[in-house]
Amino acid sequence: xxxxxxxxAEKPMSIxxxxxxxxxxxxxxxxxxRSWLRTADTLLKEARIYELEGKDQQAYLLLFRHAxxxxxxxxxxxxxxxxxxRSVLEALERTLPRTLHRMELLKPRITRRYxxxxxxxxxxxxxxxTLARRNGYPDDHRAYERDFPAAKRFSATASRALAAGEHRDxxxxxxxxxxxxxxxxxxxxxxxxxxxxxxxxxxxxxEWGNWExxxxxxxxxxxxxxxxxxxxxxxxxxxxxxxSRHLEGQRFPQGRIKDRIPSAYxxxxxxxxxxxxxxDWIPTPxxxxxxxxxxxxxxxxxPRPPELPPKDxxxxxxTRPPLPPYPHHQADSSHSAAPPVSTAxxxxxxxxxxxxxxxxxxxxxxxxxxxxxxxxxxGTPLRTIFLPPDLRTTFLKIASPNTRANLETCGILCxxxxxxxxxxxxxxxxxQENTSDTCEMINEGALFDYCDGEDLIVVxxxxxxxxxxxxxxxxxxxxxSGFQVCMPESIAIVCAPSQTPSWGVFRLTDPPGLKTILxxxxxxxxxxxxxxxxxxxxxxxxxxFEAKGLEFHVADLRPI
Numbered sequence: 001x002x003x004x005x006x007x008x009a010e011k012p013m014s015i016x017x018x019x020x021x022x023x024x025x026x027x028x029x030x031x032x033x034r035s036w037l038r039t040a041d042t043l044l045k046e047a048r049i050y051e052l053e054g055k056d057q058q059a060y061l062l063l064f065r066h067a068x069x070x071x072x073x074x075x076x077x078x079x080x081x082x083x084x085x086r087s088v089l090e091a092l093e094r095t096l097p098r099t100l101h102r103m104e105l106l107k108p109r110i111t112r113r114y115x116x117x118x119x120x121x122x123x124x125x126x127x128x129x130t131l132a133r134r135n136g137y138p139d140d141h142r143a144y145e146r147d148f149p150a151a152k153r154f155s156a157t158a159s160r161a162l163a164a165g166e167h168r169d170x171x172x173x174x175x176x177x178x179x180x181x182x183x184x185x186x187x188x189x190x191x192x193x194x195x196x197x198x199x200x201x202x203x204x205x206x207e208w209g210n211w212e213x214x215x216x217x218x219x220x221x222x223x224x225x226x227x228x229x230x231x232x233x234x235x236x237x238x239x240x241x242x243x244s245r246h247l248e249g250q251r252f253p254q255g256r257i258k259d260r261i262p263s264a265y266x267x268x269x270x271x272x273x274x275x276x277x278x279x280d281w282i283p284t285p286x287x288x289x290x291x292x293x294x295x296x297x298x299x300x301x302x303p304r305p306p307e308l309p310p311k312d313x314x315x316x317x318x319t320r321p322p323l324p325p326y327p328h329h330q331a332d333s334s335h336s337a338a339p340p341v342s343t344a345x346x347x348x349x350x351x352x353x354x355x356x357x358x359x360x361x362x363x364x365x366x367x368x369x370x371x372x373x374x375x376x377x378x379g380t381p382l383r384t385i386f387l388p389p390d391l392r393t394t395f396l397k398i399a400s401p402n403t404r405a406n407l408e409t410c411g412i413l414c415x416x417x418x419x420x421x422x423x424x425x426x427x428x429x430x431x432q433e434n435t436s437d438t439c440e441m442i443n444e445g446a447l448f449d450y451c452d453g454e455d456l457i458v459v460x461x462x463x464x465x466x467x468x469x470x471x472x473x474x475x476x477x478x479x480x481s482g483f484q485v486c487m488p489e490s491i492a493i494v495c496a497p498s499q500t501p502s503w504g505v506f507r508l509t510d511p512p513g514l515k516t517i518l519x520x521x522x523x524x525x526x527x528x529x530x531x532x533x534x535x536x537x538x539x540x541x542x543x544x545f546e547a548k549g550l551e552f553h554v555a556d557l558r559p560i
Contacts, residue, residue, distance in 0.1 A: 012117035015107060018057060022064035028518065031485055033079035037088065038448075039486040040069055044099070045457055049417045051106070054366040055159070056113075058420075060106045063099050070096060159369035164384035164421060168547045171370070171386050174363040175423040175550060179416065186455060370421035374543035376510045382489050382543040384421040385459060388550040391427055392503055395462055396495055398429060398554070403466045403497060408439035410463040412447060413491070414456040422459050422489060423547075429556040437525065438475065439463050446557055458483070460491035470496035470504045472535045474527050477508065480535075481517040484508050491538050505539035 013021075047062035070092055079085050164171065372381030391413075399409035414426040428450065431443045441447070451458060460483060463476075472480070476492060483490035484507060495503045508514040513534040520529060538544045 012110075012114045013057060014114050015060075015110060018061050018110070019064055022061045023068055025065065027069070027073050028485075029073075029077055031518070033074065033077045033085055035482060035486055036069070036074055036077065037092070040066055040074070040092065042457055042486065043069070045455075046417055047102075051102070052365075053419065055369075055420075056106050056109050060103055060110055063103050063106075067096055067099055067103075159367060159419070161369050161371050164370045164373045164386070164545050167370075168386070168545060169549075170363060170368070171421065171423075172547050172549045174365065174368065175386065175418055175425070175547075177362055178365055178418050179423070179425055179551075182416070182455065365419045368419045370419055372543070373545070374538075374541065376488060377512075378510055380488060380510075383417075385415075385489055385491060385538075385544045386421060386423045386547040386550055387505070387539075387544055388424060388552045389546040389548055391424065391552055392462070392493060392495060394554065395427060396464070396497060398556070399464050399495075402434055403464055406436045406466045407434040408437065408464050408466060409434060410439040410441065410461060412441075412458055413460040413462060413493070414451055414454075415459045416455070416457060422457075423550065424459055425550075425552050426454070426456055427462075427552060427554045429554070429558055431558050436466065443557075450555065450557060457487075459487070459489070460493070462493035462495065465494060465496040465499070467498055468496060469499045470494050470501050472506055474529065475525060477513070477517050477529070477534055478520070480506075480508060481514060484510075484514055485518065489543060491544060504537065505542070505544050506535045507538045507542070508535050509533050 043062045043066040047059045047066070050056075050062065051059035070089075074080065075089055075093070080089055162170070370384050373384045374382045376382060395409075395411050396403070398411075402409045410430070410432055412428040412430055413424050414428055415422050415424040417423075428447060430441045430447045433440045433442055450456075461480070465471075472492065472494065476494070480490070480492045483492070488510070490507065492506050493503065494506065508517065512531045513536075516529055516531045516534065536542075539546075
């Protein structure tokens with residue numbers, strides 16, 4: 001594995017440059033408010049992860065976008081007038097001063113790095129000009145590098161940019177270490193008697209000190225070592241606001257937070273579109289804006305998770321429209337047998353590599369950045385998703401009673417963000433209603449309460465076609481649009497155990513697939529769409545990579 005080359009995965013940018021990019025996203029008011037609320041929550045979760053990894057630019061961009069979304073858009077959403085939604089928005093707006101304060105803490109570091117970057121390149125250009133005059137090659141950079149090999153190379157970030165497909169073993173080791181560290185921290189927090197709400201409030205305010213960093217230095221401790229961590233967690237939460245250290249090692253100023261925020265906080269205007277280069281790219285869960293005619297009222301509002309088209313029991317199976325063609329790149333169907341599972345409700349790791357070579361040193365998330373491995377049809381980069389190869393067969397084992405009864409089954413793919421890549425680490429089986437053609441999740445609040453409590457982010461979903469072929473039906477397309485509108489990398493896994501190919505990993509094309517579905521208001525369980533190429537493979541080729549040995553857990557939320 002060659003990780004010797006350091007790449008500039010993130011060119012230092014000024015605060016105005018970052019804010020312009022943060023504002024460059026497409027907002028659709030006809031997407032349900034709860035979908036946007038879930039997106040706002042995801043923005044904060046991702047920002048916290050980037051912040052802990054030392055990726056200040058990404059964290060600042062996501063925090064700015066969150067504030068922009070809440071202040072300028074969500075309060076004007078058509079559903080904001082509903083009383084219960086109004087109270088949720090008011091609570092969300094009360095957290096904004098804390099978000100802005102976090103941005104103020106990040107701003108000096110970002111500015112300092114940008115100024116160092118500008119100074120370095122000014123010196124570099126002066127050195128280049130001197131050698132050009134001396135040796136007579138004004139524009140030959142190769143000659144410059146040959147004659148001046150010791151020139152200091154400015155590194156915008158300590159991270160090494162890695163190709164996901166070439167470094168899966170490293171990704172697995174990195175994920176195991178980081179997920180274990182986060183779970184240890186969460187366990188110590190809960191055992192200290194700190195509720196999830198208390199923890200989130202302190203994190204948002206920047207009042208969690210360096211506790212997680214201390215855990216990162218000693219994540220292999222046994223159960224007894226949780227006691228001092230619990231005491232430290234309790235001390236942090238019991239201390240008065242302002243008594244603990246924030247990210248810069250200083251104390252929080254006394255007084256109300258909103259009184260310390262500058263009153264004139266102006267958002268830069270959105271710049272003209274420019275060519276996207278990877279070295280300039282900062283990943284975000286909201287897609288950049290694109291030219292799209294404003295939708296009219298009455299189109300489908302994909303919720304979180306998406307609302308499904310109304311059932312039409314009058315449509316017999318033999319009168320459905322012909323199945324859409326399977327995408328050109330078919331997923332490998334060689335692994336179709338489900339391994340035995342002790343219990344679907346167990347949270348023990350389901351998959352673990354017994355032959356993995358231990359790393360020479362513990363990999364740190366801040367040392368690596370996984371490059372985008374695919375792009376939307378619009379050119380927007382997609383962050384890599386690492387998928388446990390055994391997850392699909394484990395899901396089929398859980399779904400087998402329904403499959404034998406010709407009933408569909410669905411599951412939710414959850415995970416976390418590490419080093420700019422998604423790692424699926426939890427398969428959640430929600431409470432659901434099943435038919436031969438549909439699988440509808442119910443009591444979705446329990447699912448998202450579970451995800452919030454476990455600090456998980458929904459990355460996609462998986463479901464079975466007991467007798468049908470492996471394809472995305474019109475109902476599946478509508479379902480998946482609600483996932484992908486909030487996170488472009490979201491995937492849908494379809495399992496068709498009786499057919500060939502027996503499974504596939506898909507996403508909507510964008511354009512035209514996602515926008516076509518968002519503007520579709522046809523009724524009926526199955527209906528055709530005028531556009532072709534509505535969805536495509538996400539696995540081969542695509543932004544999804546199977547990572548052998550990647551652990552995951554199963555959580556079955558269905559009533560016993």
